[in-house]
Amino acid sequence: MTAWRRIAAMILRYSYLIKGSWPRLLDLWYWPTLQ
Numbered sequence: 001m002t003a004w005r006r007i008a009a010m011i012l013r014y015s016y017l018i019k020g021s022w023p024r025l026l027d028l029w030y031w032p033t034l035q
Contacts (some may be wrong), residue, residue, distance in 0.1 A: 007033065 007029065014025050 002028060011025070011029060
């Protein structure tokens, strides 16, 4: 489950950098992860 941990850490980092673009960032990460 290290992959999930890594993704979570990256999302946290990005959320701090771009708090306004949360939904857009989530889309960028969420869909590629499903496929």
